[in-house]
Amino acid sequence: MTSIIANYLYLDGTVVREYIIGADGAGIVVNRGGYAVKIPRISKIIEIDGVPYNNGRLTPEEGDYDERVAAIRGFEREKAIYRRLGVYPGIIHCYNLVSDDPSIQMPLMTQYLAKSRPDRAT
Template structure:
């Protein structure tokens, strides 16, 4: 399949994971006549590797190796941990300068990812990793969509995911980092034949009196039509 002309996505392949390698209890080889559960896992890893190949090397994305091999695995650079667990260990809260630098890094990286015609679809604290110098990076594109290179960034993939959903999830990450309170920008659908959609504004917390609340609010109310607009707003954002 030509990954430059066809949108690719394989979702909801749920297996226990050990060091990012899907495993099953018992034998991995299916019995005669049984469905081979390994097939969708291998295909999903193949799509994710194609995404990493298209993205290439970028400071805001965890580096991957051996992407040209046919092995059903992805080898990544070692990182210090994810943002969720790191923030739980911080007391008192980190200086705003550090938080803003993270948001700026992430927004510009998201713009780079969207520029390569990829819908991320799963932006959350667990998928944002830190290195030893506290640079924050995207990883895990297992839920992402590899769109055709000629896509103009408008509209959705075949399930209803869009860059606007990514921006909404980005706002939820900002809210959690700033306030320390949980916030989920869940994408749901009413039935198997319907599109995924984001939450209603009433289902999300108030941003009143929250630092950078106006930016978070725009993430949730379509105030930004592109990740470039979001990145530009964060470039101008005050620390006070």
């Protein structure tokens, strides 16, 4: 079985150095200045089967598929959904929904589940 190790990247190709709170299929959530900020999930392979891998580029070459474009579109759609939902109990408040920046800024909810357990019926 092949072993692959990758780093998460910002859209400009630099490696994410902020504390990563979590990840899903479309983004990673980092701790940034006391906020939880979801940014596009872009990764770069750095090692295959224990052998360092480096093609010399952190961003795709011109003409190659660029996953950043799809990631930005996905964030635009997600922000539009949060704008339509508005402020509603049970939905986390997002602060930068009208910004063109492909990120979603939310309150950093440390220990939220430990203090606010959902009802078993939920």
